[in-house]
Amino acid sequence: MESTQLNWIAGFIWSIADDVLRDVYTRGKYRDIILPMTVIRRLDAVLEPTKDAVRSMKTQLDTAGVTNQEAALRHAAGQAFYNASPFTLKDLKSRARTHQLKSDFEAYLDGFSSNVQDILLKFKFHNQIQTLVEADILGSLIEKFLDPAINLSPEPVRGANGDIRVPALDNHAMGTLFEELIRRFNEENNEEAGEHFTPRDVVRLMADLIFLPIADKIQSGTYLVYDGACGTGGMLTVAEGRLSELAAAHGNDVSIHLYGQEVNPETYAITKADLLLKGEGEEAENFTLGSTLSQDGFPGREFDFMLSNPPYGKSWKTDLERMGGKADLRDPRFMINHNGDGEFSLLTRSSDGQLMFLANMLSKMKQATPLGSRIAEVHNGSSLFTGDAGQGESNVRQWIIENDWLEAIIALPLNMFYNTGIATYIWVLGNRKPAHRQGKVQLIDATSWYRSLRKNLGKKNCELAPEDIGRIVETFLAFAETEQSKIFPNAAFGYHKVTVERPLRLRDIDPERAYTTKEIKGLLAEGRRAGGSDDEGLPVIRKIHKPGTAADPLRGLFLLPSPSGRGAGGEGRVVEYEPDPDKRDTEQIPLLEPITADAEDGVEAFIRREVLPYAPDAWIDASKTKIGYEISFTRHFYKPPQLRTLEEIRADIEALERETEGLLDEILVEVEQ
Incomplete structure (x- = not known):
């Protein structure tokens, strides 16, 4: 079927809403009636040639007392669905009394197979019948969908001499038509x-x-x-x-x-x-x-x-x-x-x-x-x-x-x-x-590849033209570095989140002993925290390590002098400081951070370069180190605005000066006069 014919049918069905449903439903509710009715009419038309066979099979199954009839009735219908009721939509068209029409229409809907019943249930179409009956528009609605001007059947409508008066609507065309109706309703309700x-x-x-x-x-x-x-x-x-x-x-x-x-x-x-x-x-x-x-x-x-x-x-x-x-x-x-x-x-x-x-x-x-x-x-x-x-x-x-x-x-x-x-x-x-x-990831900036719509669809004001789609796919397949395409190793997006600690310093404490957590809380409550220029006191020692333990400042193991001469060789002792939560900080260190000669890995290289020169007593708590990943398009594709050169700015100022030259003298002359 020609696309123009499909669009005409879609327009006709669309007009049914305005002709029949206006003043009964708001425009946003039209789809609740039109979409299920379109489905019902199409299924009705598809099932019409085998209606008698289905009814005959239904009678046989009922007589034989067969309860599971689904497979046999589908086979009789020659489809994946069926309707075993005594009616077709054309039968219901002749119902004059509203009460009888409601009863027969509900019986007709109940005759559909379970998969169609599931669709109607999710559409909540049964809930609409009472409203349609009370407004006396159910009959008009059915009649509109049976209008001879449109054909929702897979078989053409032929004239008396066998010529095709209205072309058939095959499955593909019907699917296209239904999608077009959905699209139109979506445009009516862009938020949804x-x-x-x-x-x-x-x-x-x-x-x-x-x-x-x-x-x-x-x-x-x-x-x-x-x-x-x-x-x-x-x-x-x-x-x-x-x-x-x-x-x-x-x-x-x-x-x-x-x-x-x-x-x-x-x-x-x-x-x-x-x-x-x-x-x-x-x-x-x-x-x-x-x-x-x-x-x-x-x-x-x-x-x-x-x-x-x-x-x-x-x-x-x-x-x-x-x-x-x-x-x-x-x-x-x-x-x-x-x-x-x-x-x-x-x-x-x-x-x-x-x-x-x-x-x-x-x-x-x-x-x-x-x-x-x-x-x-x-x-x-x-x-x-x-x-x-x-x-x-x-x-x-x-x-x-x-x-x-x-x-x-x-x-x-x-x-x-x-x-x-x-x-x-x-x-x-x-x-x-x-x-x-x-081992690599490609980032493509396609933000400038589009064409504008002549009319906005909600907030959508542009679309990808076929040439835009082709350009994006071509860039993807080429897998090459360009202004719009950047290629990175996987690790480029990863980082270590490292916790940097500083020691807790308190006034008037005994540097020769370790304090319990309870004691530390008590000292803090007494206001013993050092601060500012007074931050030269001894740290609270949490643990004194055994002789022979190697100092490792990056992991919080420091060598302090031992006034009493205790410790390894009488030179000192290795201690762990109590960290100060108020001075705790974190650093994001790229997985690809370069390793320097004085470091074992990128994390150590970063700490030695960026932290220790400013906080020599800092260390990292390795137990809290985590790996994270993030991807920043802005960082890789940001283009700073082009600033004007000094020569351009100077030229603009000089031009303005020439334009205003003599203007002040003219003003003063006018004032004197």
């Missing part, structure tokens, strides 16, 4: 669209980023594609189409199965309905309703390709409570074994769970296939740097980078999404990195 609808230009880019690098390695066979926050399922269907296209271009025949999970009931219903309308009823069974974090719909299953746009800046506190809280959470997706730590935590702050969705995907990577798994996921900027060393967000980044799964991060233009203008990024990951990418 941002939560459930990822712009198709962004989805096409994500699909290219995970498929094109391995397009020549795709073989004939079965591939599983997954989205853990699938929304209306558009991301999966675009990915399916792109994968099929690339496989066919290389002469391969692939079978693609889609899997998704969605927490919003209506959005889940739209996804399943879209698949049914496209003739993929069996595929609809691969979608589950519920929170991906606390109710994983696919435990233990692995996928070849994964794409997602998870919610960011959204609390997952309820999920955390369902999972037992941070203290008792033992989900293997988020409590893992890494670097010998059997309880390495990937739990992020409960106020933002976007990196938890990424961890969920990473737990579902295929390990035993030649291609492994490839992932593309959209995040906002907080995933790059939020979280201190040892906290969940940093741990997720550490786990990803130290396993060498991160291939690239692409910074998208601002205002790409419907309900937010903030910076967004696409993370590209895989567990089969090609040799030239191993």
Whole structure:
């Protein structure tokens, strides 16, 4: 079917809302009626040729006392769904009495198979029937959807002489039509669209980023594609189409199965309905309703390709409570074994769970296939740097980078999404990195590659044109240093968070003894803390080490003179100072900090260069050292504004002087006159 014809049908269905629902529903509620009615009419049209066979099979099964009738009725219908009621929509069109219409329409809906019942339940369509009946518009609504001007059937409408009067609507065209209706309703309610609808230009880019690098390695066979926050399922269907296209271009025949999970009931219903309308009823069974974090719909299953746009800046506190809280959470997706730590935590702050969705995907990577798994996921900027060393967000980044799964991060233009203008990024990951990418991460600044929209869609004022998508993918595949592409070793994003201690100094203490914690608290309560210029007193000694212990100032082991002559060789004693919490500080030291001749590692080199010259009695508490990871686009792509030269400034001043020359004399003359 021509795209113009599809747009005309979409416009006709769109007009039904204004013709029938106005003054009964607000515009924001039109979708609650139009979307389920579109589904019902399409299914009704598809099932019409086999209606008699289904009714006959229903009678036989009832007579035989068969209770589990689903499989037999689906077979009789020749579809993955059926309707066993005595009615079609055309039968209901002739109902004159409102009460009878309501009763028969409800019986008609109850006759659908369980998968359609599930869709109608999630749409909450039964809740709308009473309102439609009370407003006396149910009959008009049905009649509009049966208008002979439109044909939602897979069979054409023919004239008396057999010529085609209205073309058929195949499964692909019906899916396209349904997506167009969803898009229009999303534009009507842009706030909601941002939560459930990822712009198709962004989805096409994500699909290219995970498929094109391995397009020549795709073989004939079965591939599983997954989205853990699938929304209306558009991301999966675009990915399916792109994968099929690339496989066919290389002469391969692939079978693609889609899997998704969605927490919003209506959005889940739209996804399943879209698949049914496209003739993929069996595929609809691969979608589950519920929170991906606390109710994983696919435990233990692995996928070849994964794409997602998870919610960011959204609390997952309820999920955390369902999972037992941070203290008792033992989900293997988020409590893992890494670097010998059997309880390495990937739990992020409960106020933002976007990196938890990424961890969920990473737990579902295929390990035993030649291609492994490839992932593309959209995040906002907080995933790059939020979280201190040892906290969940940093741990997720550490786990990803130290396993060498991160291939690239692409910074998208601002205002790409419907309900937010903030910076967004696409993370590209895989567990089969090609040799030239191993041990490295590519950052791409694509913020200037876009075209403006003629009309804003909510906060979305730009899009990725095909040439912009091509430029980004080409830059990704080239894997070369340019102004927009930077390549770093994995360790460039890691750092040691080191705790620097200074000794606690108190007045009037005995330098020859160690004090207990209780005694120290008492001395502090007495105001014995030294400070300012008086900070020359002896430190409180926590522990006197045995003779022969080597002094190590970097670890807090200092050699002090021994007035009594005790100690190793009578020269002194090695002590540990009581640290002063008020003077405690931290330093972030890059993992790639250069090692100098007087240091064992980069941490020691940094402390000797940056700390000890200013605080000779400082030391580091190695037990508190943690490793963290963060990624800063600003640091690597920031371009300072070009300042004017002194010559340019001087020229401007001289020009102004010439313009004002004689102006003061003219003013004085006018005043004297």
